[in-house]
Amino acid sequence: MQYNNLKDSEFWTFFYQNLPYNPYCMDEKPGYMLIRTKSIAIKKPYIQVNPPLTTIYFVFDDDKDDSALSWFDAGLPKPFWTTQNPLNGHCHHCYKLEIPLCTSEFASIKAIKYAQAVYYAYALKMGSDVGYSQLITKNPLHPQWRTTYWTKEAYTLDYLAEFVDLPKKLPKKLEVVGLGRNVTMFEKGRYWAYKAIRDYMHHNSSYEWEKAVKAQIEAINSEFEEPLPYSEVKATAKSIAKWVWQRFSYGNFSQIQAKRGAKGGAKSKRGAKADSERSMKPWEKLGISQATYYRRKKKGLIK
Template identity: 35%
Template sequence: MKLNCGSRDNPKIEWLLYLYYRANTSVNEMYNLQKINPKNWQDYPILIQYFDDLPTKPYCSYVKNFCEIRTKKRAIERVYIQPNPPVRVNYIVIDIDHPNGIHNALYDADLPPPHLIIQNPKNAHVHLVYKLKNPVFMWGKAKPKHIRYLARIEHGMVKKLGADASYGGNLMKNPMSDVWTTYTTTAPLEGYTLKHLAQFVNLDVLPSDDEAANDQGFGRNCNLFDQTRPYGYNESTASYSALVKLLTPIAENFNNQFEIPLFKNEVMHIVRSIARYCTRTDFTASHKAFSETQRARITIRWGDNTEQQKQAMQMYADGIKKTIIAEQLGVTTRTLTNWGLRKKKK
């Protein structure tokens, strides 16, 4: 059904017509909710795409709090399954632990419809699955700003849906399992762009990119990367294998501090990415460039003090005390020390 809202010159009438449409149209009619038959999952294009996007050997399980690794064909027989490979994110999965999840997703949250709704028939709790048009690479081809953007959008969606903020997304309800009731919607098969999803999220209430404590969802990947990488930078002269050996226990220690840790293979991808970067990067050049940048900033702020430094050095060599030099040149003794005016060791 297509709603003709009339003239845009009268937004009040347009809004009243929309409310009338909402009141007289069921959720099923508005979003064409279609209940799937798990035995014939290959009849549904979104599930074919979902199967293709699964990891080659996903984590899966018949019960919570336990994981095993199986091939795709075996994994889809399990009740829970890993939705995304460690190196990229194809799907945002939201966990709603209350019986109004479907209503929140399709009516109250003002978000585009999810591609899949997977409901527990016993308590009506749901997993909402949103396909991304362009996968977000977590490492390798990854760009940190894209990962942070994804984490912030996910956080905003969780808040709007009243979803479980502690859900880690490692395992989700398997949409091909007959234990659950799964629905498809009118969501576009090609998926949503992050830019499109961001339009529905209030970015003002999201955590800032440099906020340290962000241990939810994809924020764990950002946090683990930021906590581990300084240890790699400090040992950048080491070999790749030595860095991996050094960083692995450090990353695992940080990961174990999360309420819901990342899978071990996800941690190893982060470690290898840091080690690869460190062994390929000339930090000497970057440090030199940083020093030159700092020097340029100081010059802009305080002016060129090259002549002052030379004068101070000559006065100090002539035996004049630092306090007197500082007074005559209009600087502090700390500045003179930074210029290199230090007592010689006997």
């Protein structure tokens, strides 16, 4: 099943070129993560394979005994590579994305949510760790691991999604791990910004506003057990600050509040009318059930 025509030199070139400039790396687990140049990090057993603000690879942490073929047993497509610990059979499976996923200030939150759903569905079907952060993985070029290169193929998210049932809603715990951190940081940050902008509208410059947003995003990120890299925090803060600053003004905010107030008033009136009707019980006078009364009223048969 191994793709024997994939030469190590060909893989090495692609792999090395797409590494971060200064990847996180480790000598052993548990241990300390180091930041080193590519030329040094490439020699370590554990390495960061996805650059900041970009996801090129989906990596799955599969700690079942002898788990090299978990993807095959689950009916999933071939990974780009599998790295296996020969001592206990535990593996990391890596899928290469045809279109790298952007997590910068230009990113689509909808695309990130979609990617997170695909990743979760694969982890669930494969039986791997759904909470794995993907920050650091077994280095496929290190002799400590048994590495198998299965295919040259890179996959689109849509193609990967064909092999699994995507969840309608992700578990709450996934909001603070993996790609869920990007979504959570963005969503919490933007809701805070919609309210906080009122205190900065009088400034002639957006400088103080940008500082405030950045501080808030850093605070949200610090709550994660494994925080996102600073580059992703900076990108998210920049995106939120720019969008909110350009679109919100005192006039716009007043209009939004007025609309919300009008909606709230309409709901209150409807609610008061409904409460009055329930207390008077007009269906009893008509000799019909409550359900029949409201059904006829909906059809316009009762005024």
